[in-house]
Amino acid sequence: MSELTQLTAADTAAKIAAGEITAVEVAQAHLDRIAAVDDRTHAFLKVDAEGALSAARAVDDARAGGKPLGPLAGVPLALKDVVVTEGLETTCGSKILAGWIPPYDATITKRMLDAGIVILGKTNMDEFAMGSSTENSAYGPSHNPWDLDRVPGGSSGGSSAAVAAYEAPLAIGTDTGGSIRQPAAVTGLVGAKPTYGGVSRYGLIAFSSSLDQAGPIARTVLDAALLHEVIGGHDPADSTSIDAPVPPVVLAAMAGAAGDLSALTIAVVGELGGDGYQPGVTAAFADAVARLESSGAKVVEVSCPHFGYALPAYYLIAPSECSSNLARFDAVRYGLRVGDDGAHSLEEVMSLTRQAGFGAEVKRRIILGTYALSSGYYDAYYGQAQRVRTLITRDFAAAFETCDVLISPTTPTVAFPIGERIDNPMSMYAADLCTLPASLAGLPAISVPCGLSEGLPVGLQVMAPALADDRTYQVAAALEASYGRPLIDEVPSL
Amino acid sequence: MTTTMSTPATPSYDDVVARYEPVIGLETHVELGTASKMFCGCSTTFGAEPNTQVCPVCLGLPGALPVANEISIESTVRIGLALNCSISPWCRFARKNYFYPDMPKNFQISQYDEPLCTDGWLDVDVDGEVVRVGIERVHLEEDTGKSLHVGGATGRIHGATHSLVDYNRAGIPLVEIVTKPVEGIGARAPEVAKAYVTELREILRTLGVSDVRMEQGSLRCDVNTSLRPIGTATLGTRSETKNVNSLRSVERAVRSEILRQAALLDVGERIVQETRHFQEDTGRSRSGRSKEEATDYRYFPEPDLVPLAPSAAWIEELRGALPELPSQRRHRLATELGASDHDMAAMSNAGVVDLVAATVAAGAPAAEARNWWLGYLSQQANAADVEPADLAIAPEQVARIIALVADGTLSSGLARQVVDGVVETGQDPDRVIEGRGLRTVNDTGALTAAVDEAIAAHPDIAEKVRGGKVAAAGVLVGAVMKATRGQADAQTVRSLILSQLDAEEWTWRT
Amino acid sequence: MAITRDEVAYLARLARLSVSDEELDVFARQLDVIVGAVARVAEVAADDIPPTTHAVPLTNVLRHDLVTPSLPRDKVLAAAPAAEDGRFRVPRILEDEA
Ligand SMILES: [Mg+2]
Numbered sequence A: 001m002s003e004l005t006q007l008t009a010a011d012t013a014a015k016i017a018a019g020e021i022t023a024v025e026v027a028q029a030h031l032d033r034i035a036a037v038d039d040r041t042h043a044f045l046k047v048d049a050e051g052a053l054s055a056a057r058a059v060d061d062a063r064a065g066g067k068p069l070g071p072l073a074g075v076p077l078a079l080k081d082v083v084v085t086e087g088l089e090t091t092c093g094s095k096i097l098a099g100w101i102p103p104y105d106a107t108i109t110k111r112m113l114d115a116g117i118v119i120l121g122k123t124n125m126d127e128f129a130m131g132s133s134t135e136n137s138a139y140g141p142s143h144n145p146w147d148l149d150r151v152p153g154g155s156s157g158g159s160s161a162a163v164a165a166y167e168a169p170l171a172i173g174t175d176t177g178g179s180i181r182q183p184a185a186v187t188g189l190v191g192a193k194p195t196y197g198g199v200s201r202y203g204l205i206a207f208s209s210s211l212d213q214a215g216p217i218a219r220t221v222l223d224a225a226l227l228h229e230v231i232g233g234h235d236p237a238d239s240t241s242i243d244a245p246v247p248p249v250v251l252a253a254m255a256g257a258a259g260d261l262s263a264l265t266i267a268v269v270g271e272l273g274g275d276g277y278q279p280g281v282t283a284a285f286a287d288a289v290a291r292l293e294s295s296g297a298k299v300v301e302v303s304c305p306h307f308g309y310a311l312p313a314y315y316l317i318a319p320s321e322c323s324s325n326l327a328r329f330d331a332v333r334y335g336l337r338v339g340d341d342g343a344h345s346l347e348e349v350m351s352l353t354r355q356a357g358f359g360a361e362v363k364r365r366i367i368l369g370t371y372a373l374s375s376g377y378y379d380a381y382y383g384q385a386q387r388v389r390t391l392i393t394r395d396f397a398a399a400f401e402t403c404d405v406l407i408s409p410t411t412p413t414v415a416f417p418i419g420e421r422i423d424n425p426m427s428m429y430a431a432d433l434c435t436l437p438a439s440l441a442g443l444p445a446i447s448v449p450c451g452l453s454e455g456l457p458v459g460l461q462v463m464a465p466a467l468a469d470d471r472t473y474q475v476a477a478a479l480e481a482s483y484g485r486p487l488i489d490e491v492p493s494l
Numbered sequence B: 001m002t003t004t005m006s007t008p009a010t011p012s013y014d015d016v017v018a019r020y021e022p023v024i025g026l027e028t029h030v031e032l033g034t035a036s037k038m039f040c041g042c043s044t045t046f047g048a049e050p051n052t053q054v055c056p057v058c059l060g061l062p063g064a065l066p067v068a069n070e071i072s073i074e075s076t077v078r079i080g081l082a083l084n085c086s087i088s089p090w091c092r093f094a095r096k097n098y099f100y101p102d103m104p105k106n107f108q109i110s111q112y113d114e115p116l117c118t119d120g121w122l123d124v125d126v127d128g129e130v131v132r133v134g135i136e137r138v139h140l141e142e143d144t145g146k147s148l149h150v151g152g153a154t155g156r157i158h159g160a161t162h163s164l165v166d167y168n169r170a171g172i173p174l175v176e177i178v179t180k181p182v183e184g185i186g187a188r189a190p191e192v193a194k195a196y197v198t199e200l201r202e203i204l205r206t207l208g209v210s211d212v213r214m215e216q217g218s219l220r221c222d223v224n225t226s227l228r229p230i231g232t233a234t235l236g237t238r239s240e241t242k243n244v245n246s247l248r249s250v251e252r253a254v255r256s257e258i259l260r261q262a263a264l265l266d267v268g269e270r271i272v273q274e275t276r277h278f279q280e281d282t283g284r285s286r287s288g289r290s291k292e293e294a295t296d297y298r299y300f301p302e303p304d305l306v307p308l309a310p311s312a313a314w315i316e317e318l319r320g321a322l323p324e325l326p327s328q329r330r331h332r333l334a335t336e337l338g339a340s341d342h343d344m345a346a347m348s349n350a351g352v353v354d355l356v357a358a359t360v361a362a363g364a365p366a367a368e369a370r371n372w373w374l375g376y377l378s379q380q381a382n383a384a385d386v387e388p389a390d391l392a393i394a395p396e397q398v399a400r401i402i403a404l405v406a407d408g409t410l411s412s413g414l415a416r417q418v419v420d421g422v423v424e425t426g427q428d429p430d431r432v433i434e435g436r437g438l439r440t441v442n443d444t445g446a447l448t449a450a451v452d453e454a455i456a457a458h459p460d461i462a463e464k465v466r467g468g469k470v471a472a473a474g475v476l477v478g479a480v481m482k483a484t485r486g487q488a489d490a491q492t493v494r495s496l497i498l499s500q501l502d503a504e505e506w507t508w509r510t
Numbered sequence C: 001m002a003i004t005r006d007e008v009a010y011l012a013r014l015a016r017l018s019v020s021d022e023e024l025d026v027f028a029r030q031l032d033v034i035v036g037a038v039a040r041v042a043e044v045a046a047d048d049i050p051p052t053t054h055a056v057p058l059t060n061v062l063r064h065d066l067v068t069p070s071l072p073r074d075k076v077l078a079a080a081p082a083a084e085d086g087r088f089r090v091p092r093i094l095e096d097e098a
């Protein structure tokens, strides 16, 4: 493995800027690494070697021309296939979009390209981001570099597998109920879900519009923060985008790395732990809490009584919104068309196409969402779920009266074996138990590695009030620093 | 006796409305005249090449998101204010979910239980009597694309082998205006419906929010009709007639639906709650294909758009800036022009109210101005297939011609020629008169010569007139008028002829 | 609150999914479990609690009425499963407009 693939994003950018290495060398090193290991991780759906090398060349040319480079210029990145890329096939992990070449770029795609980030390709994911393991991808699962028989989490599992396997130093994930944090946790990475509205959703293929949020996946807190600042900030093309400065997450990551949390009160959420949590997870979490305490933080416990209802509320809201968002895949304007043989009507062709183009989990959620929104059920299901959302938001508000951030394990278990939960939707859904409350309340949350359990990574989640994303980075960076070196260093080299 | 279920005998309209009370409701969709679409920057220009005014947003491409056009919100609030509605201080868009190929996302962004404007009214004038039509709601939504049905004989969906879809119209802001049920109007239901749409169209035009062209679909009307036996209280089952795309059709659609429903009720059949499609050629409607299942639109608040919260101050600012509305204006003009309700209705139907007012403002007497615009000028506009306002003659020019008639410079026949000249050349009336020599000839010497010539040319007729057949003089008058190219005053010519022939105007003598 | 096979079939039709008979059985069984679990939202009395539809309380996010360039038509139609005369071509339509 080339040393170039083992650098942090921050160091890579610094060395490119200093002329010690070229962006093209870095891109090529990662393309070589992908060629060497991706048949085992299956992190990528599509590798764009040509696009990557030409973007890298542009960065090298800019440097040669004396132009100033951004803090991530020349750094390669793995982009989740939910993000639209002009001219580069975007499938969202679904057969229904196989071969679709978007005619436009997502806002975050544009911002990354403008920042000189080198997009290596598109990563695997659960179809339309519905899942916690990538097993729902129409193109086969990705594999966890820590144990290739286990899932890399999901839905951003291709992105987490790519970064954990050193195929890329950075990745973009999207998080609807935990799809950045959970895969980051089970692959020993840092993953941040920004405040809802903090990062533009324009060009993210929608799963659940009121919850979806893109964010960084990286091997270090600082790298994640650097990427967060590139993609974050107001976008007039997204009505739900917040018109406010990006929280100073890079500064916070740097401050946190100094290891002094004495100004902060950290609260452990009582409801997110105990029964049903693997002992190894509980132990690693307890050890991390002790580390935070020794960094000077005041640690307390809080109760958030409605967090137990996050899972049922989520599995009403997200399927409802997705049943509507995915209606556009109808064989008319783009994507798959099945049964257009002259004998079938358009209605039949639509139904045959959607039947053939969507996988089981997507269909399950569309039907569930159609049910929850249908007349007679709306109030009991969708309406009531949105009220629960209010109660969860109030729980957070009450908790933040007494503390600065909330913490919990990111997931109740370490990465589970491929195939273990695929036939039992409810057990699969339980993987998101800890991440759902912050999603429903639109709050920023980060997962940071907090040790290993039987050789597999465990993540700790830090949650903060809206637009206080910087606090989550500060605490995460302090915890990261307490281990001396990143836990990802222990990942098998494949 | 056998009765076919499908064709019950048709009773007369008068008979029907003597027994049934019609209740109508109207849903009007208005395409706003914004430069860009409701949720994206695509142009709204009518008639562009298919699929050239589309983008990721209005095509519903994966990942695209809507951002609402501020003018569309403002226009909707102004419409609501003009229709005496309350403006909601806080409301949301909602998704209306159903599959149809001309709807790119397979949901329409609309408003559901939180419309922007609610509970207003519009007074309409039906034959001099005011009927108040309640307004249930005014809300904002996006238009759909257009399908072209290919392979069938009629261009209709039935019999087509395939369809072709153009999304240029998809996403154009559409305001939906829904009335409350209009009751107690009896036989006048068709006229009320037409008067309502006419008045609404005038208001929308006055507000400048839409070009309200029914033939281009920028104003579209759905008419709900139900009947109940007179003396009963519960509403009958209603049908919804779509595709009513002219003012005349609004009236015809209501009338034909009243007759259709009455014929069914008379033979004891049930009215089916259904959508019907009006057909311009026959003046009837046909049933929409009945759906296998009732549609469940699964409305929910649109998560991609944030709520609207128009401030009270902004609403008051818009209210204060509303233009003079057609009814206020008609009231003022009726007073200023001394016109009766009947006159006002005639002028409004002919589209000349503004023109008459401007002509009066330029100094013409009201009655003269009205007669010119309703008479010769309307005829000329008709002949040229343009609106009177588009004739190439200005109200000031009409006023000048009226003045010249009044002072005897022009005869009424000459005045028409002057109008023609103005329209043809774009010159002012005085230039036309000068250029064409259209001044009335009052020079008796010249006229006498022309009269003598005419008598000499028609000795047989001259003889008849001498013999007392005064009516025959018309031929000689015509000859003189022709010789003088119409510049002579016909009455003067006639007197001259009679005196030359020693004949007297025939009068009734006791 | 059991969810029946017929109900699933109705929902699938509404959602334009021509699911197979076997899938109907599987989905009916699974959805019954899922609906049973998510129905727990009803346990919290919340009649007086306003629903949260937007996590971030923004209002009046509007754009100016300005025309921006549309996509070139060849790009628009390039992705279409079928196109004809500058339009998207679809098989014959059964239902009238809603
Ligand atoms: Mg409507």
Ligand SMILES: [Zn+2]
Residues within 6 Å of the ligand: B037, B040, B041, B042, B053, B054, B055, B056, B057, B058, B059, B171
């Ligand atoms: Zn557009």
